[in-house]
Amino acid sequence: MTHHFLKIATWNINSVRARLPLLLAWLQQHKPDVLMLQEIKCEHAVFPFLEIEAMGYTALVHGQKSYNGVAILSTHPIQEKSRSLISEDNEPARFLCAEIEGVDCMNIYAPNGNPRMDDAGLTEKFRYKLRWYAALVADVQQRLSQHRAVVLAGDYNIIPEAVDAANAAAWEGDALYVPEVRKQWRHLMNLGLYDAWRTLHGTQQAYTFWDYQAGAFQRDDGIRIDHFLLTPSLADRLENCTIHREMRAKEKASDHVPVMISLGA
DNA sequence: ATGCCCTTCAGCGAAGGA
Numbered sequence: 084m085t086h087h088f089l090k091i092a093t094w095n096i097n098s099v100r101a102r103l104p105l106l107l108a109w110l111q112q113h114k115p116d117v118l119m120l121q122e123i124k125c126e127h128a129v130f131p132f133l134e135i136e137a138m139g140y141t142a143l144v145h146g147q148k149s150y151n152g153v154a155i156l157s158t159h160p161i162q163e164k165s166r167s168l169i170s171e172d173n174e175p176a177r178f179l180c181a182e183i184e185g186v187d188c189m190n191i192y193a194p195n196g197n198p199r200m201d202d203a204g205l206t207e208k209f210r211y212k213l214r215w216y217a218a219l220v221a222d223v224q225q226r227l228s229q230h231r232a233v234v235l236a237g238d239y240n241i242i243p244e245a246v247d248a249a250n251a252a253a254w255e256g257d258a259l260y261v262p263e264v265r266k267q268w269r270h271l272m273n274l275g276l277y278d279a280w281r282t283l284h285g286t287q288q289a290y291t292f293w294d295y296q297a298g299a300f301q302r303d304d305g306i307r308i309d310h311f312l313l314t315p316s317l318a319d320r321l322e323n324c325t326i327h328r329e330m331r332a333k334e335k336a337s338d339h340v341p342v343m344i345s346l347g348a
Numbered sequence: 349a350t351g352c353c354c355t356t357c358a359g360c361g362a363a364g365g366a
Contacts, residue, residue: 097365098355122365124356149356150364195366198350240366259366294366295353308366338354338366 093236095339099123119190123152147176169218191237196258216267235312247307277318279311320346
Protein backbone atom coordinates (compact mmCIF):
# COMPACT_ATOMS: atom_id res chain seq x y z
CA MET A 84 0.00 0.00 0.00
CA THR A 85 1.37 3.41 -0.94
CA HIS A 86 0.50 6.55 0.97
CA HIS A 87 1.03 10.25 0.56
CA PHE A 88 3.52 11.94 2.87
CA LEU A 89 1.26 14.18 4.95
CA LYS A 90 1.85 17.12 7.27
CA ILE A 91 -1.22 17.64 9.39
CA ALA A 92 -1.63 20.47 11.90
CA THR A 93 -4.15 21.64 14.49
CA TRP A 94 -4.55 25.16 15.89
CA ASN A 95 -7.12 26.74 18.16
CA ILE A 96 -6.82 30.13 16.51
CA ASN A 97 -9.22 32.12 18.74
CA SER A 98 -10.90 34.04 15.85
CA VAL A 99 -9.75 33.34 12.31
CA ARG A 100 -10.46 36.94 11.28
CA ALA A 101 -8.50 38.56 14.13
CA ARG A 102 -5.62 36.15 13.42
CA LEU A 103 -5.67 36.10 9.61
CA PRO A 104 -2.23 37.72 9.02
CA LEU A 105 -0.61 35.32 11.51
CA LEU A 106 -2.43 32.36 9.92
CA LEU A 107 -1.35 33.22 6.38
CA ALA A 108 2.28 33.78 7.44
CA TRP A 109 2.32 30.46 9.32
CA LEU A 110 0.84 28.58 6.35
CA GLN A 111 3.41 30.17 4.03
CA GLN A 112 6.26 29.13 6.33
CA HIS A 113 5.20 25.56 7.19
CA LYS A 114 2.94 24.51 4.30
CA PRO A 115 0.97 21.76 6.02
CA ASP A 116 -1.17 19.56 3.76
CA VAL A 117 -4.00 19.79 6.28
CA LEU A 118 -4.80 22.30 9.02
CA MET A 119 -7.64 21.79 11.49
CA LEU A 120 -8.76 25.08 13.02
CA GLN A 121 -10.85 25.56 16.16
CA GLU A 122 -12.62 28.62 17.55
CA ILE A 123 -12.84 30.39 14.21
CA LYS A 124 -15.62 32.45 15.85
CA CYS A 125 -17.48 33.25 12.64
CA GLU A 126 -20.19 32.05 10.34
CA HIS A 127 -19.49 30.48 6.95
CA ALA A 128 -20.60 33.71 5.21
CA VAL A 129 -17.75 35.80 6.68
CA PHE A 130 -15.00 33.16 6.67
CA PRO A 131 -11.89 34.51 4.82
CA PHE A 132 -12.10 32.03 1.92
CA LEU A 133 -10.41 34.28 -0.65
CA GLU A 134 -7.15 34.78 1.23
CA ILE A 135 -6.90 31.13 2.24
CA GLU A 136 -7.77 29.74 -1.20
CA ALA A 137 -5.16 32.08 -2.70
CA MET A 138 -2.58 30.07 -0.73
CA GLY A 139 -3.69 26.85 -2.39
CA TYR A 140 -6.06 25.55 0.26
CA THR A 141 -9.62 24.33 0.05
CA ALA A 142 -11.54 25.24 3.21
CA LEU A 143 -14.34 23.19 4.70
CA VAL A 144 -16.12 25.33 7.29
CA HIS A 145 -18.53 24.51 10.11
CA GLY A 146 -19.14 28.01 11.34
CA GLN A 147 -21.16 29.68 14.08
CA LYS A 148 -21.74 33.32 14.90
CA SER A 149 -19.42 34.72 17.63
CA TYR A 150 -18.50 31.44 19.33
CA ASN A 151 -16.93 28.08 18.55
CA GLY A 152 -16.67 27.14 14.88
CA VAL A 153 -14.22 24.71 13.24
CA ALA A 154 -12.69 24.40 9.79
CA ILE A 155 -10.42 22.05 7.86
CA LEU A 156 -7.99 23.47 5.30
CA SER A 157 -6.45 21.06 2.79
CA THR A 158 -4.22 21.17 -0.28
CA HIS A 159 -5.48 17.66 -1.16
CA PRO A 160 -8.99 16.65 -2.29
CA ILE A 161 -11.31 16.75 0.72
CA GLN A 162 -14.68 15.13 1.24
CA GLU A 163 -16.92 16.03 4.16
CA LYS A 164 -18.11 13.04 6.19
CA SER A 165 -19.88 14.57 9.20
CA ARG A 166 -20.40 17.76 11.18
CA SER A 167 -22.54 16.41 14.00
CA LEU A 168 -21.41 14.39 16.98
CA ILE A 169 -24.20 14.59 19.51
CA SER A 170 -27.85 14.57 18.46
CA GLU A 171 -29.14 17.32 20.71
CA ASP A 172 -30.92 20.54 19.71
CA ASN A 173 -28.76 23.63 19.02
CA GLU A 174 -25.55 21.60 18.81
CA PRO A 175 -22.64 24.07 18.91
CA ALA A 176 -20.15 24.01 16.00
CA ARG A 177 -17.47 21.88 17.65
CA PHE A 178 -16.96 19.01 15.21
CA LEU A 179 -16.06 18.42 11.59
CA CYS A 180 -14.90 15.21 9.96
CA ALA A 181 -13.56 14.92 6.43
CA GLU A 182 -11.80 12.23 4.43
CA ILE A 183 -8.42 13.29 2.98
CA GLU A 184 -6.18 10.78 1.18
CA GLY A 185 -8.07 7.89 2.76
CA VAL A 186 -7.72 9.28 6.31
CA ASP A 187 -10.69 10.31 8.46
CA CYS A 188 -9.59 13.71 9.77
CA MET A 189 -11.69 14.44 12.85
CA ASN A 190 -11.45 18.07 13.99
CA ILE A 191 -12.69 18.59 17.56
CA TYR A 192 -13.23 21.57 19.82
CA ALA A 193 -14.30 19.95 23.08
CA PRO A 194 -16.48 21.83 25.59
CA ASN A 195 -14.52 23.47 28.40
CA GLY A 196 -16.90 22.37 31.18
CA ASN A 197 -16.11 25.14 33.68
CA PRO A 198 -17.44 25.96 36.14
CA ARG A 199 -17.78 22.33 37.18
CA MET A 200 -19.86 22.88 40.32
CA ASP A 201 -22.45 25.35 41.55
CA ASP A 202 -24.81 25.41 44.52
CA ALA A 203 -26.96 22.73 42.86
CA GLY A 204 -24.04 20.36 42.23
CA LEU A 205 -22.52 19.50 38.86
CA THR A 206 -23.32 22.23 36.32
CA GLU A 207 -25.02 21.69 32.97
CA LYS A 208 -21.79 22.87 31.30
CA PHE A 209 -19.82 20.11 32.95
CA ARG A 210 -22.50 17.46 32.29
CA TYR A 211 -22.50 18.51 28.64
CA LYS A 212 -18.73 17.97 28.43
CA LEU A 213 -19.18 14.41 29.71
CA ARG A 214 -22.05 13.70 27.26
CA TRP A 215 -20.02 15.20 24.42
CA TYR A 216 -17.04 12.96 25.20
CA ALA A 217 -19.28 9.88 25.45
CA ALA A 218 -20.56 10.72 21.96
CA LEU A 219 -17.00 11.21 20.69
CA VAL A 220 -15.86 7.83 22.05
CA ALA A 221 -18.87 6.16 20.37
CA ASP A 222 -18.11 7.90 17.06
CA VAL A 223 -14.44 6.85 17.12
CA GLN A 224 -15.44 3.30 18.08
CA GLN A 225 -17.74 3.17 15.07
CA ARG A 226 -14.95 4.27 12.72
CA LEU A 227 -12.56 1.73 14.22
CA SER A 228 -15.11 -1.04 13.66
CA GLN A 229 -15.06 0.00 9.99
CA HIS A 230 -11.23 -0.22 9.99
CA ARG A 231 -10.84 3.46 9.17
CA ALA A 232 -7.49 5.25 9.52
CA VAL A 233 -8.31 8.10 11.93
CA VAL A 234 -6.55 11.32 12.93
CA LEU A 235 -8.39 12.84 15.90
CA ALA A 236 -7.03 16.34 16.46
CA GLY A 237 -7.96 19.58 18.11
CA ASP A 238 -8.55 21.35 21.39
CA TYR A 239 -9.55 18.55 23.80
CA ASN A 240 -9.80 20.81 26.86
CA ILE A 241 -8.18 17.94 28.79
CA ILE A 242 -4.87 17.97 30.65
CA PRO A 243 -4.14 14.22 30.40
CA GLU A 244 -1.50 13.89 33.14
CA ALA A 245 0.28 16.00 35.77
CA VAL A 246 3.29 16.29 33.43
CA ASP A 247 1.06 18.17 30.97
CA ALA A 248 0.77 21.22 33.25
CA ALA A 249 3.46 23.56 34.60
CA ASN A 250 1.56 23.58 37.89
CA ALA A 251 -0.81 20.62 38.03
CA ALA A 252 -1.80 21.36 41.62
CA ALA A 253 -3.36 24.65 40.45
CA TRP A 254 -5.73 22.68 38.19
CA GLU A 255 -7.10 20.35 40.88
CA GLY A 256 -10.88 20.45 40.66
CA ASP A 257 -10.87 22.24 37.30
CA ALA A 258 -13.00 20.77 34.50
CA LEU A 259 -9.83 20.33 32.39
CA TYR A 260 -8.15 18.07 34.94
CA VAL A 261 -10.69 16.38 37.23
CA PRO A 262 -10.53 12.55 37.29
CA GLU A 263 -13.86 12.15 35.45
CA VAL A 264 -12.51 14.10 32.49
CA ARG A 265 -9.07 12.47 32.43
CA LYS A 266 -11.01 9.20 32.39
CA GLN A 267 -12.57 10.27 29.07
CA TRP A 268 -9.05 10.69 27.69
CA ARG A 269 -8.16 7.18 28.89
CA HIS A 270 -11.32 5.82 27.22
CA LEU A 271 -10.01 7.20 23.94
CA MET A 272 -6.50 5.86 24.54
CA ASN A 273 -7.88 2.46 25.50
CA LEU A 274 -9.58 2.19 22.11
CA GLY A 275 -6.01 1.72 20.87
CA LEU A 276 -5.15 5.28 19.86
CA TYR A 277 -1.67 6.82 20.14
CA ASP A 278 -0.91 10.30 21.48
CA ALA A 279 1.48 11.64 18.82
CA TRP A 280 3.46 13.86 21.21
CA ARG A 281 3.83 11.11 23.86
CA THR A 282 4.73 8.50 21.28
CA LEU A 283 7.71 10.51 20.05
CA HIS A 284 8.70 12.55 23.11
CA GLY A 285 7.76 10.39 26.11
CA THR A 286 7.12 12.47 29.19
CA GLN A 287 8.99 15.54 27.93
CA GLN A 288 7.06 18.58 29.20
CA ALA A 289 5.53 20.87 26.61
CA TYR A 290 2.52 23.15 26.56
CA THR A 291 0.09 24.25 23.86
CA PHE A 292 -1.89 26.87 25.81
CA TRP A 293 -0.94 29.77 28.05
CA ASP A 294 -3.65 32.02 29.50
CA TYR A 295 -3.69 35.66 28.39
CA GLN A 296 -3.99 36.67 32.04
CA ALA A 297 -1.37 37.21 34.72
CA GLY A 298 1.61 36.87 32.35
CA ALA A 299 1.14 33.12 32.05
CA PHE A 300 3.36 32.84 28.96
CA GLN A 301 6.14 34.97 30.45
CA ARG A 302 6.09 32.66 33.50
CA ASP A 303 5.73 29.58 31.23
CA ASP A 304 2.64 28.61 33.20
CA GLY A 305 1.13 26.51 30.43
CA ILE A 306 -0.86 23.35 29.83
CA ARG A 307 -0.94 20.74 27.05
CA ILE A 308 -4.56 20.47 25.90
CA ASP A 309 -4.23 20.39 22.08
CA HIS A 310 -3.61 16.83 20.97
CA PHE A 311 -3.25 14.41 18.09
CA LEU A 312 -4.56 10.86 18.58
CA LEU A 313 -3.81 8.35 15.82
CA THR A 314 -4.95 4.87 14.92
CA PRO A 315 -2.10 2.30 14.89
CA SER A 316 -1.41 2.23 11.13
CA LEU A 317 -0.99 6.04 11.19
CA ALA A 318 1.10 5.92 14.40
CA ASP A 319 3.43 3.56 12.50
CA ARG A 320 3.94 6.32 9.91
CA LEU A 321 4.54 9.07 12.50
CA GLU A 322 7.87 10.83 11.82
CA ASN A 323 7.62 13.92 13.95
CA CYS A 324 5.39 16.06 16.13
CA THR A 325 6.17 19.72 16.75
CA ILE A 326 4.60 22.30 19.05
CA HIS A 327 4.96 25.81 17.61
CA ARG A 328 5.58 27.63 20.86
CA GLU A 329 7.11 30.63 19.10
CA MET A 330 3.65 31.57 17.83
CA ARG A 331 2.55 32.44 21.37
CA ALA A 332 5.15 35.25 21.51
CA LYS A 333 3.78 37.06 18.42
CA GLU A 334 1.79 40.28 18.47
CA LYS A 335 -1.94 39.48 18.57
CA ALA A 336 -1.21 35.80 19.32
CA SER A 337 -3.88 33.20 19.96
CA ASP A 338 -3.69 31.77 23.48
CA HIS A 339 -3.11 28.34 21.84
CA VAL A 340 -0.24 27.42 19.47
CA PRO A 341 -0.20 25.09 16.44
CA VAL A 342 0.75 21.43 16.78
CA MET A 343 1.91 19.60 13.65
CA ILE A 344 2.67 15.97 12.77
CA SER A 345 4.36 14.42 9.75
CA LEU A 346 3.22 11.04 8.45
CA GLY A 347 5.64 9.13 6.20
CA ALA A 348 4.65 7.79 2.83
C1' DA B 349 -9.22 35.70 43.76
C1' DT B 350 -12.07 32.87 38.47
C1' DG B 351 -9.40 39.09 39.09
C1' DC B 352 -5.60 39.68 35.95
C1' DC B 353 -6.72 39.25 29.21
C1' DC B 354 -8.83 38.87 24.72
C1' DT B 355 -12.70 38.35 21.22
C1' DT B 356 -17.37 39.17 19.55
C1' DC B 357 -21.53 41.80 19.19
C1' DA B 358 -23.20 45.73 19.83
C1' DG B 359 -22.54 49.67 21.75
C1' DC B 360 -19.89 52.83 25.46
C1' DG B 361 -20.82 46.53 29.05
C1' DA B 362 -21.86 41.46 28.77
C1' DA B 363 -20.75 36.76 27.80
C1' DG B 364 -17.47 33.25 27.06
C1' DG B 365 -13.13 31.30 27.24
C1' DA B 366 -9.62 27.90 30.25
